[in-house]
Amino acid sequence: MIKIWTVAEFALREILRRRGVLLIMLLLPLAFYLSRRGDHLGQSIRFVCLGIGWALSTAALFAGSAARGIEPRLRLSGYRPHHLHLGRLLALWTVGVALSVPYFLLVRFDQDNVRYDAIALIMVLTVATAAPFGLALSAVLPRELEGTLVLLIVVGLQMVMDPADSAARLLPFWFSREIGTYAIDHTDGGYLTRGLTHGLVAAVVLTALVAVAATIRLRRRPHLRFVSAR
Amino acid sequence: MNQRGWLDTLAGELRRRGVDPELTAHVVSEAASHLRDSGEPPLAVFGPPGTYAAAVADSLGTAGTAAPDRVRQPASSRPGPPGPVRLDVRGISKRYRRRPVLTDVNLTVRAGEIAAVVGANGSGKSTFLRICAGLLSPDAGQVRVYGTLGYCPQAGGTSDFLYPEEHFALVGAGRGLSRSQSRTAGRDQAASLDWDPSGRTQARHLSGGTRQKLNLVMAGLGEPDVLLLDEPYQGFDRGTYLDFWQQLWRWRSAGKAIVVVTHLLNQLDRVDTVLELTPARETTS
Numbered sequence: 001m002i003k004i005w006t007v008a009e010f011a012l013r014e015i016l017r018r019r020g021v022l023l024i025m026l027l028l029p030l031a032f033y034l035s036r037r038g039d040h041l042g043q044s045i046r047f048v049c050l051g052i053g054w055a056l057s058t059a060a061l062f063a064g065s066a067a068r069g070i071e072p073r074l075r076l077s078g079y080r081p082h083h084l085h086l087g088r089l090l091a092l093w094t095v096g097v098a099l100s101v102p103y104f105l106l107v108r109f110d111q112d113n114v115r116y117d118a119i120a121l122i123m124v125l126t127v128a129t130a131a132p133f134g135l136a137l138s139a140v141l142p143r144e145l146e147g148t149l150v151l152l153i154v155v156g157l158q159m160v161m162d163p164a165d166s167a168a169r170l171l172p173f174w175f176s177r178e179i180g181t182y183a184i185d186h187t188d189g190g191y192l193t194r195g196l197t198h199g200l201v202a203a204v205v206l207t208a209l210v211a212v213a214a215t216i217r218l219r220r221r222p223h224l225r226f227v228s229a230r
Numbered sequence: 231m232n233q234r235g236w237l238d239t240l241a242g243e244l245r246r247r248g249v250d251p252e253l254t255a256h257v258v259s260e261a262a263s264h265l266r267d268s269g270e271p272p273l274a275v276f277g278p279p280g281t282y283a284a285a286v287a288d289s290l291g292t293a294g295t296a297a298p299d300r301v302r303q304p305a306s307s308r309p310g311p312p313g314p315v316r317l318d319v320r321g322i323s324k325r326y327r328r329r330p331v332l333t334d335v336n337l338t339v340r341a342g343e344i345a346a347v348v349g350a351n352g353s354g355k356s357t358f359l360r361i362c363a364g365l366l367s368p369d370a371g372q373v374r375v376y377g378t379l380g381y382c383p384q385a386g387g388t389s390d391f392l393y394p395e396e397h398f399a400l401v402g403a404g405r406g407l408s409r410s411q412s413r414t415a416g417r418d419q420a421a422s423l424d425w426d427p428s429g430r431t432q433a434r435h436l437s438g439g440t441r442q443k444l445n446l447v448m449a450g451l452g453e454p455d456v457l458l459l460d461e462p463y464q465g466f467d468r469g470t471y472l473d474f475w476q477q478l479w480r481w482r483s484a485g486k487a488i489v490v491v492t493h494l495l496n497q498l499d500r501v502d503t504v505l506e507l508t509p510a511r512e513t514t515s
Contacts, residue, residue, distance in 0.1 A: 006403040014391040017432065069386035072365050073448065076381050078404035224364035229316070229377035229455050 003079055007087025008094075015063060015095055025055040025095075029103055041111055042184035047159075048103050049122045049176045053130040054155045056096045060134025061147045063088060068142060075218045085214040089131055089207065096127030118183035118192065122176050125199030132206035133172050139213035172206065175199035236272035236279055237262055242424065243283030246472035257286055313341025315376060316456050316487030322361055322371035324354065331357050332368070337505050339487040341455070344478055344500070347491045349507035355491045356384055358507065359460045362489065377455025378405075382445050384460040384491075390434035394420075394427035394444050398451060405452030412451060419447045422480070423473050439465030446474070450481070457481060459490045475500060 029051030036044040100123040141147040161168040163177040178195030244254040276282040319337040331354035339345045360366040363381045402412025420427040423443045446462045
């Protein structure tokens, strides 16, 4: 456990020193929120949640790509793959929670007649999903530009696709539209149940994908055997 | 260069040439005394400290004077009988597409030995080391490491936004060291490379040579039994380059098995084993 905390601590330090990235991360959801605040308050809530997801996924993508150089030597220094990916996920989840709190407060004091607990749930699920989503992309697409383009496509589709379309459920943040409808339009609990189920499945599947990718990439090759020194 | 700086540089140059520490202190003390008495600037009296150190070392018979990089290993640090096998590489073959890079390569390195892997560009030196480190799979062959492994890559291997001492803490935690143990061990090894890592400079702002010093120190943290070093001296100035070889000899004296990739043939008189790799031609089969 000490090793996981150590990786988390230094991953967090790395992220916090990227001040330009942090500033953009902080402002991106705000831009999404303000874009529809004037004409459609409910849509602005949906957009701010999506903005948080996009910002955190991008940060995770870059953090994952930056770690590729040092992780093999950390593996040789006594870390196991799960120490490395869980430590990094913990750091990103912490950043995500810190990013979400001010936006939850913004919604709480700027909007009336919405279910705030459901908004909080969307943000928790968004953070839980966005961090492994970005890390999974960095694992599959080692070049940052390719990963960023894929992220752009996913978030773009998320914004334009009809949530009722069954193909939209394959998108990682579909739950935010579903729970958002429950929170803003006060629909029945079916939206909440479907959204919650989707969010949990997306978070678990993406986290598992990160774990599998890290285990494969940082596996001990069978040709190398360590024998205790005599 | 003031008198203090000149004397410090002289001490460093003598150390790099393998002059005994007590003798070094004596020579520096004598020079300081002479300068004090004469009141003349050191450059006018003795010339450049490197040249003077080479002359002193030559007169003592511990090193050549023609070129500092031809320094021989100090006789006192030569190992005794060969130690147990620490790295055993058998029948390694590797091809990229149709081009064979390594064909049936064998290497055995014992405790207290330095093995140099030499060869032209594209001969598979780094590939061989990455296979030894388990970062790359061969097509055939196996590697046995008796003990723990430290690896210094040719480039990369650091985290851009962390300070050097944070790297020590990160690697040290993997080796089971506490923060203070990691910092102390890192500082000690850095000092032997004439580097003070205590500043708050992120790795991305370090010069290429200093970043490689960081890489080298990270490889040696936790006292691994086997050290795999892939041209770690890139970007080193001449003084640091000599310090690097002194560090290698210290590791050898401490019973480490070391494999160092190099393409500089003038280093080969300093090692125990040489593995020469030759670039293979593309096959049509």
